[in-house]
Amino acid sequence: MFDMVASKPLDASVVHAAVKQLANLDRDVTDAARIDLLNALEHAKSACAAAQARVAADLDRSRQEERAALGVPPERRARGIASEIALARQESPHMGGLHLGMARALVHEMPHTLTLLERGVLSEWRATLLVRETACLTREDRSTIDERLCSDAATLGKLGNRALVARVRQEAARLDVDALVRRASKAEGDRRVTSRPAPDTMAYLTALLSVKQAVAVQAALGRDADAILAQGDPRSRSQIMADLLVERATGISSADGVPVTVNLVISDRALFEQGDDAAYVHGYGPIPAGLARLWAKGAVTDDEVLAELRRVYANPSTGALTAMESKSRCFPKALARLIDTRDRTCRTPWCDAPIRHRDHITAVAEGGPTTADNGAGLCERCNYAKEGEGWNAATTTADEAELHSYEIITPTGHRFRTEAPPLPKPMPLSPFEVYSLPESILLEYVEAA
Ligand SMILES: [Zn+2]
Known part of the structure; x- marks a missing residue:
């Protein structure tokens, strides 16, 4: 795959050039050639995974050394590295953490497994199984299993994935009986x-x-x-x-009474049967307007459960939320709720974890105001990563009619920008119509500002 550029050192541009060639694949070939090509491409995928592991381990080392030199305490040196890897691989921070763990294990503790991955003998998934199944062992035992099972490509040979896992467990039990107990207690922690x-x-x-x-x-x-x-x-x-x-x-005593805890965002148009914009349930996703109306109506007949009707002001043409601000350093409830409604899930690209923190995009210490515009809904992991040395964030929303824009700048200077999802478009409605609605669902009602 990389033959044509073998004389150049392999950097991202060389890989991009080689990948481009794949698009020009000669497909007018014999079936035998197709089988060979499928096999060769599989090899390339494994080799890419091995290369990614090496590069990730290099990044891990260099970032930690750099922070050590700056006097950053040891427990803070690895902060955000998994998130950098995730952003580069266009995956969730959770996956970034798994990739980093796998890279550390392969490069520092399981060199034979890494070699087989590089040679295409093991797929990335099979290497993952080897790393996962040896995670509860000591470094020495892990290295022993690596050598026993992967120093010779024939040992695991044509075992199926399940048989491979069984083989690793068997070796692990032979080396360290207690490891199985540790494994069980670690699993309980999950x-x-x-x-x-x-x-x-x-x-x-x-x-x-x-x-x-x-x-x-x-x-x-x-x-x-x-x-x-x-x-x-x-x-x-x-x-x-x-x-x-x-x-x-x-x-609560009746399963039907649950709606109090359901947080629904619906446009007034859809609520009054004049439109079919999907409604949005926090923690679930979009639901059909008809169903949301049914929930709202069902609520009317239930006297016991009463909840408030909240109005969220949105720009009628773009669905962008309008500004709201507070003098406080932390986000007060109403503002936090507004950010949750606007952002729905964590704002980091490729992360769709639930929001746990409302973060000042520009820190209060640096003069950042407590406003919806300067706030971003983040999950715990992303908020933690953002605290890492060299991480920055900015909002690039030019005016109120635009959807809220959030940009993350990683320690390498790479920028990742996301826009808040548009809210259901509102329609003009008289205040009387709005307040005459009895509600038992926590309703985020989208109204024109
Ligand atoms: Zn996140």
Whole structure:
């Protein structure tokens, strides 16, 4: 792939030139040639992954040395490096962290695995499995496994991925029985609850728990659903279990009453059945306008659950939020909510983690005001990375009608710019019409300024 440029040192421009050649692929070839090409391209992908690991490890070393020379304390020297890698690879900061961890392991502890990756004997995924499965071992044990399994390409040979994992675990257990126990306790440290969209405006709520906890939750829900069923409840056992889960987690007595916690952004046009702009649910994503209307109407019949109706001012032509500011150094509730509504998820490119912090783009210490324009919604990880030495951020929004623009400048001077997503377009509406709406959903109501 890189033959034509073999005489030049391999930098980004050489790689770009070689990649360009792929677009001019000669496709009028025999099937045998096609099979060879598929194999060669796979080799190139593995070799690229190995090269990326080396480059990432180099960046890691150079950045940390540079910060050490500046007198930055050791615990702050690695800050933001994973995020730099993520931005360069156009991936989430979480993936950046995995790539950096993998690069460190391959370069410093598993040289044989790295060599096989470079030679195309291992794919990036198989190398990842080797790194992952040895993560709980000491450096020495890890290196021993690296040598035993990867110093000879034939050892792992044509094992399937599952067999490969089993082989690594077998070696690990032989070297260090306690490692398996450590592994289990590390896994327990990863327990968490997440949610992601499912088809038909449903969502999956996933809890990663220890076996004991998961079995206990499932058994308790099943036992109590059986008791309710025995009293003649018309719902199915699965439905009752799901409702019980919601009731117990939210602490309210009826699963139907949940809307208090649902944060919905809808345009007035869509709300009053004059438009079909999708509504947006925080933590879920867009939902059809019709469904949002149904929720709003359902809320009307429920006296117990009352929530406020909030108005968000948006520019009618662009959907950009209008300015709002505070004298305080921290973002007060209303302003924070406005930023959440505007940004929806973390503003770092390729990161769609939920917002945890509202960050001053220009720091208060440097004269940055507490305004919506100078605020950005960030996840925990991105906020932390931004604190790293050499990181900067700026807002480049020229006027209020424009969508909010946020730019990150990494220590290498690379710039990454994002725009806030446009809000549903509002329509003019009389105040009477607005305030006569009874609400039980936390409604972000988009109105023309
Ligand atoms: Zn983020």
